[in-house]
Amino acid sequence: MSESQARVVVVEPAARWPSFALGELWTQRELVYFLTWRDVKVRYKQTLFGVAWAILQPLLTMLVFSLFFGRLAKVPSQGVPYPLFALAALVPWTFFANGLTQSANSVVLSQNLITKVYFPRLAIPLATVLAGALDFVLAFVLLLVFLIAYGIAPKASWIGIVPFSLLAFAATLGVGLWLAALNVLYRDVRYAVPFLAQLWLFATPIAYPSSLLGEPWRTVYALNPMVAVVDGFRWALLGTPAPSSASVAVSCAVTLVLLVTGSLFFRRTEQSFADVV
Amino acid sequence: MTQVIRATGLGKRYELGRTLRRDRTLRESVVESVGELMRSTRRNGAQSADRELWALRDATFEIAEGEAVGLIGANGAGKSTLLKLLSRVTAPTTGRAEIHGRVGSLLEVGTGFHPDLTGRENVFLNGAILGMRGSEIERKFDEIVAFAEVERFLDTPVKRYSSGMYLRLAFAVAAHLEPEVLLVDEVLAVGDAAFQRKCLGKMGDVAASGRTVVFVSHNMDAVLRLCTRALLLEHGRVAESGPSAEVVAGYLARGGTGSPPAQWIDLADARRRGSAEARFTRVRYAVPDEPGRVPRPGGPVRFDLEIDSTIAQSVASVAVVLRSQTGVMLLVADIIERGVPLSLTPGRTAVRFDIGALNLTSGTYGVTLWMSQAIGKPIDEVTAFDLEILGDATRGFGASAGSLVHCPFTVSFPSGADAQPD
Numbered sequence: 001m002s003e004s005q006a007r008v009v010v011v012e013p014a015a016r017w018p019s020f021a022l023g024e025l026w027t028q029r030e031l032v033y034f035l036t037w038r039d040v041k042v043r044y045k046q047t048l049f050g051v052a053w054a055i056l057q058p059l060l061t062m063l064v065f066s067l068f069f070g071r072l073a074k075v076p077s078q079g080v081p082y083p084l085f086a087l088a089a090l091v092p093w094t095f096f097a098n099g100l101t102q103s104a105n106s107v108v109l110s111q112n113l114i115t116k117v118y119f120p121r122l123a124i125p126l127a128t129v130l131a132g133a134l135d136f137v138l139a140f141v142l143l144l145v146f147l148i149a150y151g152i153a154p155k156a157s158w159i160g161i162v163p164f165s166l167l168a169f170a171a172t173l174g175v176g177l178w179l180a181a182l183n184v185l186y187r188d189v190r191y192a193v194p195f196l197a198q199l200w201l202f203a204t205p206i207a208y209p210s211s212l213l214g215e216p217w218r219t220v221y222a223l224n225p226m227v228a229v230v231d232g233f234r235w236a237l238l239g240t241p242a243p244s245s246a247s248v249a250v251s252c253a254v255t256l257v258l259l260v261t262g263s264l265f266f267r268r269t270e271q272s273f274a275d276v277v
Numbered sequence: 278m279t280q281v282i283r284a285t286g287l288g289k290r291y292e293l294g295r296t297l298r299r300d301r302t303l304r305e306s307v308v309e310s311v312g313e314l315m316r317s318t319r320r321n322g323a324q325s326a327d328r329e330l331w332a333l334r335d336a337t338f339e340i341a342e343g344e345a346v347g348l349i350g351a352n353g354a355g356k357s358t359l360l361k362l363l364s365r366v367t368a369p370t371t372g373r374a375e376i377h378g379r380v381g382s383l384l385e386v387g388t389g390f391h392p393d394l395t396g397r398e399n400v401f402l403n404g405a406i407l408g409m410r411g412s413e414i415e416r417k418f419d420e421i422v423a424f425a426e427v428e429r430f431l432d433t434p435v436k437r438y439s440s441g442m443y444l445r446l447a448f449a450v451a452a453h454l455e456p457e458v459l460l461v462d463e464v465l466a467v468g469d470a471a472f473q474r475k476c477l478g479k480m481g482d483v484a485a486s487g488r489t490v491v492f493v494s495h496n497m498d499a500v501l502r503l504c505t506r507a508l509l510l511e512h513g514r515v516a517e518s519g520p521s522a523e524v525v526a527g528y529l530a531r532g533g534t535g536s537p538p539a540q541w542i543d544l545a546d547a548r549r550r551g552s553a554e555a556r557f558t559r560v561r562y563a564v565p566d567e568p569g570r571v572p573r574p575g576g577p578v579r580f581d582l583e584i585d586s587t588i589a590q591s592v593a594s595v596a597v598v599l600r601s602q603t604g605v606m607l608l609v610a611d612i613i614e615r616g617v618p619l620s621l622t623p624g625r626t627a628v629r630f631d632i633g634a635l636n637l638t639s640g641t642y643g644v645t646l647w648m649s650q651a652i653g654k655p656i657d658e659v660t661a662f663d664l665e666i667l668g669d670a671t672r673g674f675g676a677s678a679g680s681l682v683h684c685p686f687t688v689s690f691p692s693g694a695d696a697q698p699d
Contacts, residue, residue, distance in 0.1 A: 271367075274366045
């Protein structure tokens with residue numbers, strides 16, 4: 001074989017303080033690609049609506065929210081038509097909530113792989129969240145259609161959704177890593193996750209604007225990273241007031257902590273995945 | 278020779294009833310922790326050794342480049358655990374191992390196959406999971422498909438495949454992995470004889486190409502033919518290591534997969550039926566003049582039987598019966614053939630069968646003992662023990678396609694005739 005890299009594989013007891021092993025993950029990026037591709041392919045196999053599910057979920061939620069919160073409860077929407085107001089939040093939220101649920105179950109569902117073959121285990125939740133990104137793109141197209149239908153012209157500020165999308169991705173992965181590893185150890189997670197996602201929905205300004213909160217609380221509120229994401233999306237696309245730099249900073253810091261601790265916890269527990277799962 | 282695998286003190290401990298539990302919930306874990314805390318305060322130190330299991334302990338060995346090594350041993354001896362550690366599926370509790378080169382492990386055929394994906398898609402997915410690069414899979418794709426003989430069904434989801442097609446495709450992907458060190462668990466135990474033969478052939482190719490192979494098997498014939506060296510594991514420890522012929526012989530002399538030769542096998546607890554007026558009490562088999570050796574295909578074997586009778590009687594039929602693993606009756610050595618009944622007296626009677634040529638191929642066979650009158654129900658019928666038959670061949674293939682009857686032959690290629698092998 002041409003590749004004469006004299007690789008040495010070392011087998012030894014689990015380290016107390018694991019490394020991220022990002023280098024290994026990078027050398028196996030093709031595997032991450034194939035696992036993502038599998039998740040994308042499999043997700044809507046043998047379903048009637050297929051890929052339309054990626055659009056139906058935020059669309060139907062938006063309709064329900066618009067009816068109950070917008071029409072009946074008359075929840076303020078910062079001067080933006082309520083359907084747009086809700087959809088701009090639901091698109092990143094759906095990505096987050098689905099990513100959370102799916103990555104929480106990803107490792108347990110891959111137990112046949114984990115007990116039989118070695119590869120960087122981080123590839124599993126990572127691929128799951130990446131596969132969700134495709135749904136996110138499709139849902140975003142739906143959002144574009146609505147923006148145009150409401151006569152909103154593209155602006156330079158739309159670029160702003162890129163960093164906020166990345167923040168959403170990082171937050172999803174951070175929480176997903178924690179839940180995926182915990183789920184291997186304790187199957188309670190399986191039951192807790194739908195409940196967690198539901199509570200998190202109400203703790204995020206999706207049906208209502210975050211302007212309902214006063215200032216010291218708004219920054220505390222930003223401990224939920226999805227607050228900055230949702231406010232950022234609305235600001236970039238709909239021209240609502242920008243989230244304060246303090247709350248964006250808080251959200252970013254929390255996301256970073258989640259991502260780092262999530263990876264470390266995952267790496268620490270992954271050594272025993274094959275024995276426990 | 279350079280050492281490709283160097284292991285020192287490798288050990289794996291499982292905590293019974295804890296880590297092995299599949300579905301553990303937070304509540305259970307809290308309850309256990311509290312229980313453990315109370316126990317540890319009560320009697321300090323004495324770690325509950327009964328709740329621990331060392332699946333592998335203190336395994337130290339070296340494997341040189343290009344060696345084909347067989348891992349043998351009874352079920353639960355730690356073979357698969359060792360393979361799991363070497364392939365990094367799970368981390369050892371103690372010790373360390375270094376492996377030089379690209380490691381490919383094949384602990385199962387079809388790992389990561391997704392039922393909803395097509396054959397084509399699964400080739401790529403499975404290849405990536407086994408450690409192949411996309412370009413590598415693309416290059417070998419046609420070869421893999423041809424090897425698996427599934428061309429027509431490439432775009433069908435594999436859940437619609439027959440189990441044979443599924444296995445063939447899965448093995449084809451694995452077989453085209455080109456690692457420098459190949460770790461193989463008992464994948465050969467699945468599939469039909471033709472499939473197993475294909476697997477063995479491919480592994481032989483890998484070994485012959487100078488790559489290192491570590492191979493777990495219960496098939497002693499395959500170990501002898503494929504492996505230059507063998508490690509015998511017993512109760513999680515490496516009991517023996519050396520040339521495969523010696524290690525296999527030593528293993529079989531101590532019983533191996535069946536019962537040991539040249540030792541009395543007590544039948545008190547054996548599965549039996551019959552009127553019990555007389556019973557087989559014990560049995561022994563051996564190759565005359567070669568105690569400790571299991572019989573060879575076509576070679577002699579002697580059976581010594583002991584019968585304990587309650588009454589004086591004459592029995593027409595006393596027999597040794599050999600069956601295949603699937604229960605097919607293959608050989609019967611019966612005194613009824615000679616027309617000389619056996620006179621039993623109250624107490625013990627010995628019977629000896631000398632079989633001149635045991636015309637069965639290498640493998641494991643079930644031995645049943647039979648005693649009856651010419652007609653009617655058995656007086657005693659005992660499922661006695663498993664007998665291993667093993668040849669001396671250290672190259673080539675095992676008996677073709679799972680054949681059972683040993684057939685001595687010679688082969689030549691007379692010149693002039695159109696006997697050119699293809």
